[in-house]
Amino acid sequence: MMAVMDCAVWPVTGHAFEDILDGYFPLGESVRQMMARHGFASMWITLLHAPVMNIRGLPPTAPVPLSLPKTYSGMIDDMALVATQADDGVRLSGVGDWFWVDGREETETFPPSTRLGEPAFVRGIGVGGEAADANARATVALARRDVSRPLEAWLEEATGRLGWQASRAWGLGKPVSGIRRDTDDTPHALFGRRFEAPDRAAKASSHSSPLPANWDYLLVDLSADQPDEEALELARRL
């Protein structure tokens, strides 16, 4: 139905999903394994109220510890992560809020070597790394921000050009290095905001261009008329 588009929006293989991140391994490793299970090249996930542990001196490759010394425990209150396949595993970036029980470990960045204290339920969007089949309806798209235009108008138009009635968008709006504390300095961050296609949306283009190495937003199809009801339900729950 559509191929790669020429408006900085690329329909791609992928889908919204729910899963459980394994506990006790370094976060980066659990994320890498989750991506491998699903065959994702990159993904956006959110974690809520996830216990973590940071045991000083324990190498990331060390076996899962048998017990938790009391001073190294904490909790991710909420966290939004972008994970991308890298040569040496997975690259994590994102924003979130977390605390450590003893209060001594407070830092502005969250090391990906931190281990989850329990398996953690996550919702997210995974991307397979390939352009969507031109003959199939994609339910996920990558978007690169057009800084010359208001964000809302641009994402509404992009939704229309994808052939969707509505979408939800996630992204930090600018590159973030590592996992940082959530602050107010990401004014273009989107955490599932809904966009409606304009009444007279431009037709999808058949023009092809390579998938971008970097993208700013992930869009998920929220159209009521999409054939896969389960995909729609997952997109709504995100």
Add this chain to the structure above:
Amino acid sequence: MISQKLNDQITRVGPGTAAGAVLRRYWQPAALVDEAQGENPVVPVNLLGERLVLLRGESGELVLKTRVTTPDESPAFYPDADAIDVLDDGPTYPVVEKKGIVFAYMGPGEAPEFPNFDCFRAPDSHVFAFKGLWECNWLQALEVGIDPAHASFLHRFLQDEDPEDSYGKQFRDKAAHTDMPMTQVLREYPRPDIEVEETEFGLKITALRHMENDLTHVRVTNQIFPEAICIPMSREMTITQWHVPIDDENCYWYTIFTSFAKPVDKDLMRAQRLKEHRLPDYAPLKNRSNNYHYDPEEQKSLTYTGMGLDINVHDQWAVEGLGRIQDRTREHLGRGDAAIVRYRLMLRKAIKAVENNKEDALPMRAGPVNGIVGPLSNDAIASTGDWKEASWQADMQRRAECPWDASV
């Protein structure tokens, strides 16, 4: 593996605690109606770390008041009525009788409505309530009930009983429409795929046991927030069970057995359970002090635990064996513990919501709940590709044949 402090946050329930504040936003089973017989009942109640008494208030309605206590009382202390003194300046909590259980509301503000679950909709003739004491924290008691895999091990029967003799017993009926006893299904297919779905009342938990000939056994159970489960007992009955804290280290299970087609044989159900419990505190006769009547010979030939045929005893041993409050600094959950992971997320979200005065964010506290029905809870065997529809249809058929309004 969480720190003791984080474990305390989700386990401790006395006044002023985080999890206790969540539980107090919901109706709590306080006593069996069986305990409150006579014109002027005076029933000791030990609930959420408080020492209370159920009696008639000035206008004749049942209320829960604080009673005078002494420091040496045991957690489930059950004094005679004439030894109970009411503490005049303590709080008074409202109660309602529902299907054999006296429920109390111990939270702030207006008490919530009851959802229209099957156990509350069924006529009195089709429900039976009972309770039992477990000497452990309420959360570990609940968590065994939302682990669908445990039944294949903890409740493994090495020989199957005659399903014709299954009335009132968990897992002894035939599985769905087959001649295969449930005990055989659990024994032969011990590694279910587990799907967990958040619902308006809590969690729907589906365990899929893939069998031979492209058939799948589907068992649907539920977690009802904050501390109840609803599970199938047989083709005829469901179990709705609350794990109600006495204090941090002891709890009562309260169960409403709900029958769809036929009235419950209450005398038989009560007699079966009184054989295993003592009155008046409903303490189990098999317990830690007598090693749960463990018999190694039985374990060789009959049951996985060697602790008899009552599955309640198996669960009791498993959860009491973790200690009074499970040490979660040494715990290792896997993805098979999906429902436990999802439940703890719900509980932590609820704790946060109460702390931030956002009670609307709590399950079943945001608006009318009389439209919440069911929940669907059954066993079915279906073609692997068709299990969702088959599970739904099995429940619909049972409801359609039911003499009371069990429509969903």
